[in-house]
Amino acid sequence: WIANSLDFNKSYDASVFETTIRVVGGLLSAYDLSGDKVFLEKARDIADRLLPAWNTRTGIPYNVINLAHGNPHNPSWTGGESILADSGTEQLELIALSQRTGDPKYRQKAEKVIVELNKTFPADGLLPIYISPDRGTPSYSTITFGAMGDSFYEYLLKVWIQGNKTSAVKPYSRDMWETSMKGLLSLVRRSTPSSFTYICEKNGDSLIDKMDELACFAPGMIALGSSGYGPGDSEKFLSLAEELAWTCYNFYQSTPTKLAGENYFFRDGQDMSVGTSWNILRPETVESLFYLWRLTGNKTYKEWGWNIFQAFEKNSRIESGYVGLKDVNTGDKDNMMQSFFLAETLKYLYLLFSPTTVISLDEWVFNTEAHPLKIVTQHDGEISGRSDGQHRPNIRLRGRKGGRFIDDIRIH
Template sequence: MAGIYLDESPNIENIIKKHHLEIDHVNNARREKVKEAMLHAWNSYVKYAWGHDELQPQSKNGVNSFGGLGATLVDSLDTLYIMGLKEEFKKARDWVAESLDFDKDYEASVFETTIRVVGGLLSAYDLSADKIFLEKARDITDRLLPAWDTSSGIPYNRINLAQGKASNPGWNGGNSILADSGTEQLEFIALSQRTGDQKYQQKVENVIRQFQKIFPSDGLLPININPHSGAVKSYSTITFGAMGDSFYEYLLKVWIQGNKTESVKHYRQMWETSMEGLLSLTRKTSPSNFYYVCEKNGDSLSEKMDELACFVPGMLALGASGYSPEKAEQIMNLAEELAWTCYNFYQSTPTKLAGENYYFHGGQDMVVGTSWNILRPETIESLMYLWRLTGNKTYQDWGWDIFQAFEKNSRIESGYVGLKDVNTGTKDDMMQSFFLAETLKYLYLLFSPPSLISFDEWVFNTEAHPLKIVTRHDNEGGSGGGEGKGIADSKIQPQGRKHGKPE
């Protein structure tokens, strides 16, 4: 497999010709508008925050919210590449080669660093075949590895990048968080495949083995886990929103990443168990019959749903085809119902932008809880999956509505900002890196042919970084992987959230 080198980066017109697709003038125009939005966001970052983690557009300065790892730049690499923005990509690539330095005396989030930085670098490598990205991905991952040195193998969630000293934040009682501990599998397995060094895969697959030991019959794990004993804090929250979400997403996606072989079958089995748990948390409102996913605290249900949980419709749609036809139809129907709810999170506010979470009370369909919007991607992500997997253009129209609301409320002369309140439209002062990594990428793909970053060849990490699918035959029939033979770099040629708050 040859790489997609810069002079032949994805070209929509060529894809349309190659696949004999009808030209869709409406979505072509929408896609160009999204590309222009990306250029506006990127150029604002370049002008006011170059090399910093994130841009504060109203203040017109850069802030190092992730320890000075160039988070927005690294998060944007694959988006620039996929959009064919070659000059911008090359400028970013040169900064990575010359200036990206991980020797920082900074307590980094293992989760955020993995999904944004490791994921962003590996995706740029898979797309461009430029070895500098793989070298940098290995450097930062080696600095994260000591976090897994616990008696259970479940990682601490923070680590000093210079000193290698790992810990958990005091506010969580020393516990590790489910999403933070169970959302590194895609990236670390990919790194092992591309380097031939199994240590990364072994660390993260051991975590899954530990989770299998405590996996409940409904597949729903509480969000707090003791990294020493590996035991869950039984009365902590169960959620598909913040601090739970991407653990469930990665159970499905590691199965897809390994090309659905025996080696990764246990991931699919765990995911299907968790989806039965999800069905048990699903309710619908009156009078409008909006479906939603509750949270669980001990034995009691909380009628609350985060916008973060709006990744669920896309996840369900992506996983539906692995079921029997009857079950697949049930899962896809639920995906479509939940997507309608998430779209209405946006449509129900004066700005047409969603709040951070919603409550569902008797006789009321949905009420905004926390009312900020920080440019999150989850609803658009699900619309992209549903459009691709159903062919229903309604999902493109819904995505266009959301994009127009961002343009109206969040675009300013020096970038894009979130809203402190979706009811009043009061602006904040932060352009989150995931707006460029996820929100704009998913919008661009929503209006592009499905063969651009095809689901047959790529799987997206939870920060929307596409990684190549590589068939796995290690540990056939096993229950945890990690001992099998690696796929060295010479054998795979590259072709080619999360927990934020407004400032």
């Protein structure tokens, strides 16, 4: 079907971000897992249709493009601005596509975004969710590790892992990520009376005691990055990851259905309370449980994952699949199974109960849609924003030594 029927020549306004992480990432992952070049050819086809989105004054992409006719633009509701997560979460896929095809143009587009953002990267590494594609500077808007911010920070770490942690990629990945983690620490608070650790949002100088379930990717990200620190900081960040995972697990345990709402508010003396009360089968908490199980070997994370799976089985399972809940307090069902439930939620649950050699973290890096990509060493001189990038990359597949919104539901 992929070879004979999959046709991207459609007059459809597509999200550049969602199409990159779901379609380009999925096809590249299928290629890495199977070796069948039909997947690589299709990944290149769809990526070529997306690429004009990066043709802006700064290289920071527009977030929407028509797959048949081009015409890149930003949604009207952003006021013409680009979204941080949507613009800064394409590096893994486009770098991988350049590595697999030998054509540097994809990597150049993705890496130019990060080079541009690095020019005015703040001391705390925290960027607002709206960025001007014309000026390359952030607009006054919310800072968050939840919706519209999340995966930008995730990819700063994962590009370093994808490049096999070499010095070539560190300045535009790991170094920026560590700066952002200093900023994250400034947003960490603990609730009363139960001392749940959570990550605030920030507007100007004001902190907002609110955390999205989307931000529950952060415990896994922090745990994954903790081993790159020296012993003291490594332990500190791993401990923080474990504390945040406990909070995210309690997002689930604190409701009558044992499924998490979309976001939570924290108030003095009241711990946490559900804000937006739907559940659309999101993966972020089980993603973090997967990483923490792999990195610590603590079976508690498997137990928590099993409890969440059982809650999905009880509340969301129907004859034809799974559906979300309109309200986690009442259990009222909606009528939609998001694609990320299969791509991410069930995949991470499956891997949580699989041998650690299945998609080993020494050989693979997961994109933000849970599609595993082979780790490939990136050498000096291969960062596109700092070189002419006209050479074909020297690719060696080997083990290393060491967002979001959805298309169907947008909140703004």
